[in-house]
Amino acid sequence: MEQQAITVNNGVNIEALLGAREALTAAPEAAQFKWRASSEWVNGTHSRSTIQKFFGLGEEQSHRNPFVYDTDHPEIFASEDHGATPVEMVLVGLSGCLGAGIATVAQNRGIQLRSVKTTLEAGMDLAGILGIDGDVRNGFDGIRVSFEIDADASEDDIRAVVAQSQKRSAVFDIITNPTDVWVEVKKSA
Amino acid sequence: MNRPTGKIGVGIVDAIVIGAGHSGLAMSHCLTELGIEHVVLERGAVANSWRNERWDSLRLLTPNWQTRLPGLAYDGPNPDGYMTMPELIDFLDRYAGQTVAPVRTDTQVKAVWPEAGGYRVETDRGDWWGRAVVIATGANNRQSIPASASAIPSSVTQLTSHGYRNPAQLPDGGVLVVGASASGLQLAEEIHRSGRPVTLAVGEHVRLPRRYRGRDIQWWMDAVGVLDERYDQVDDLGRARRVPSPQLIGTPEQRSLDLNALSAQGVRLVGRLAGVRDGRAQFSGSLRHVCDLADLKMNRLLDRVDEWIESGGRGCAAEPPERFEITRTPARSCLGVDLANGEIRSVVWATGMRPDYGWLKVPVFDRKGMLRHDGGVVDAPGLYVLGLPFLRRRKSSFIHGAEADARDLSQHLYTYLGTVATRFRPVRMAS
Numbered sequence: 001m002e003q004q005a006i007t008v009n010n011g012v013n014i015e016a017l018l019g020a021r022e023a024l025t026a027a028p029e030a031a032q033f034k035w036r037a038s039s040e041w042v043n044g045t046h047s048r049s050t051i052q053k054f055f056g057l058g059e060e061q062s063h064r065n066p067f068v069y070d071t072d073h074p075e076i077f078a079s080e081d082h083g084a085t086p087v088e089m090v091l092v093g094l095s096g097c098l099g100a101g102i103a104t105v106a107q108n109r110g111i112q113l114r115s116v117k118t119t120l121e122a123g124m125d126l127a128g129i130l131g132i133d134g135d136v137r138n139g140f141d142g143i144r145v146s147f148e149i150d151a152d153a154s155e156d157d158i159r160a161v162v163a164q165s166q167k168r169s170a171v172f173d174i175i176t177n178p179t180d181v182w183v184e185v186k187k188s189a
Numbered sequence: 190m191n192r193p194t195g196k197i198g199v200g201i202v203d204a205i206v207i208g209a210g211h212s213g214l215a216m217s218h219c220l221t222e223l224g225i226e227h228v229v230l231e232r233g234a235v236a237n238s239w240r241n242e243r244w245d246s247l248r249l250l251t252p253n254w255q256t257r258l259p260g261l262a263y264d265g266p267n268p269d270g271y272m273t274m275p276e277l278i279d280f281l282d283r284y285a286g287q288t289v290a291p292v293r294t295d296t297q298v299k300a301v302w303p304e305a306g307g308y309r310v311e312t313d314r315g316d317w318w319g320r321a322v323v324i325a326t327g328a329n330n331r332q333s334i335p336a337s338a339s340a341i342p343s344s345v346t347q348l349t350s351h352g353y354r355n356p357a358q359l360p361d362g363g364v365l366v367v368g369a370s371a372s373g374l375q376l377a378e379e380i381h382r383s384g385r386p387v388t389l390a391v392g393e394h395v396r397l398p399r400r401y402r403g404r405d406i407q408w409w410m411d412a413v414g415v416l417d418e419r420y421d422q423v424d425d426l427g428r429a430r431r432v433p434s435p436q437l438i439g440t441p442e443q444r445s446l447d448l449n450a451l452s453a454q455g456v457r458l459v460g461r462l463a464g465v466r467d468g469r470a471q472f473s474g475s476l477r478h479v480c481d482l483a484d485l486k487m488n489r490l491l492d493r494v495d496e497w498i499e500s501g502g503r504g505c506a507a508e509p510p511e512r513f514e515i516t517r518t519p520a521r522s523c524l525g526v527d528l529a530n531g532e533i534r535s536v537v538w539a540t541g542m543r544p545d546y547g548w549l550k551v552p553v554f555d556r557k558g559m560l561r562h563d564g565g566v567v568d569a570p571g572l573y574v575l576g577l578p579f580l581r582r583r584k585s586s587f588i589h590g591a592e593a594d595a596r597d598l599s600q601h602l603y604t605y606l607g608t609v610a611t612r613f614r615p616v617r618m619a620s
Contacts, residue, residue, distance in 0.1 A: 156485060163482045176474035177463040
């Protein structure tokens with residue numbers, strides 16, 4: 001075990017994370033974060049969102065650089081396809097979150113990952129968003145996440161890493177449980 | 190020597206034990222062995238919660254051979270059976286009689302506060318003062334009910350597992366049982382069998398087979414050392430203490446009770462109750478995940494048992510290993526039900542219990558209202574607690590777990606009283 005702990009490297013700084021866990025247990029107010037995005041409509045179904053600032057550890061924080069994401073719809077929607085659809089961005093969020101969790105949990109359990117490949121597929125009936133059928137919801141009717149993982153561990157241990165990653169995943173929680181949403185509107189002066 | 194200054198109506202003792210359940214009685218036994226003068230204060234009768242706060246069909250989750258307290262072990266004809274509540278109450282009455290425990294029944298503790306280097310214990314039958322106090326009121330005083338309960342339409346009857354006795358308390362029609370621990374599963378099955386179709390909301394849970402390789406699962410957990418794991422040896426104690434009770438039932442036929450068994454009987458499985466909005470109960474889309482977690486954890490325990498047997502553990506004969514069917518979940522998860530359309534007529538909360546320390550006027554609580562303690566040694570001199578989940582060992586909340594904890598803590602208390610006596614000796618000599 002000792003030797004394993006030294007050689008396993010998934011690129012995750014476990015000591016820092018465990019230290020943060022300890023520090024935030026002692027100072028729960030520092031654990032209060034605010035995540036932010038700002039967005040501007042460009043034209044048609046094309047919008048551009050920017051991510052940079054967030055709040056945490058009791059003060060304003062910033063990514064090293066702003067990250068810019070275009071969202072649009074494909075040409076079969078009579079759009080210009082300047083970016084992924086917003087619902088595809090949700091899948092990006094889910095796979096990113098689970099992937100980060102898998103690397104972290106595996107590191108913590110002394111499991112060396114060699115590759116983690118994920119495909120995600122979400123079903124949607126357009127009868128919802130097009131208002132054709134009021135009984136059909138707008139959103140996904142389900143999401144299927146398939147992992148193919150190469151790692152130094154038994155199949156059950158790999159499954160357990162994925163399960164633990166889900167258990168601690170913010171996006172998995174956001175998708176599987178309701179979230180209260182406030183929308184405020186004001187007219188520009 | 191320090192003495193309380195106010196009026197003491199009843200008595201002054203070295204130690205006061207609050208609660209005459211199995212933990213309090215075990216503690217009393219150990220205190221008697223150490224020659225510590227004490228009293229046990231009990232709001233009702235011995236084993237009050239077991240008498241008045243359990244449903245009619247309940248049997249212990251542990252087999253009779255495991256039902257033992259310091260100085261008394263099960264000696265009846267059916268060591269592999271599971272006690273009904275009347276049988277357990279008889280057992281505890283017998284124990285209380287045998288140990289000549291100084292129990293004051295029908296004595297409700299109203300408040301406990303520090304005074305003169307000890308504690309004043311105010312009761313409805315006068316005040317006591319003790320140099321040490323042991324809280325043995327149990328972990329199951331109040332139901333933990335999610336805030337969403339208040340959003341449930343008034344046309345739906347609500348009941349807690351604490352108040353539940355039998356299905357006849359419920360209106361006819363559909364029942365939403367919330368919670369998938371031992372209580373939730375047992376109630377779901379009993380209520381569904383009464384002709385009221387049950388929907389069971391399933392969050393994180395612990396799945397265990399009743400029997401494995403020819404023995405009760407509790408026997409294996411005891412043998413391989415799981416039950417003796419100590420609180421200062423686990424990675425994440427907070428998490429270990431929050432683990433819900435395993436999905437077990439005590440029946441004469443020693444059968445397992447798991448989600449597959451309930452599905453087969455027609456119980457509808459849904460995800461954790463995530464909220465109630467506009468009269469609709471919303472269920473989490475995480476049902477498959479929590480079932481996967483429970484299956485994986487169960488198999489890890491069974492692997493551990495298999496390894497123990499293979500490594501020659503006690504040379505005991507065992508049937509061949511087996512693995513149980515993975516938990517079946519519906520092809521499509523139900524993510525919500527309308528609580529106003531009459532399909533669901535009642536909700537039963539099997540969402541776990543919390544201790545109630547409203548009477549404890551000592552600043553020993555964390556920000557979530559739980560006691561700050563180190564293995565039962567509370568963060569105030571001379572104050573102890575017993576009978577909480579994983580207090581000192583994984584078995585702490587079981588009846589057979591009381592002995593080891595009571596022995597450890599009574600020893601600590603004995604040493605503490607010695608220290609206090611030494612500290613106050615000069616005062617005494619000066620007077």
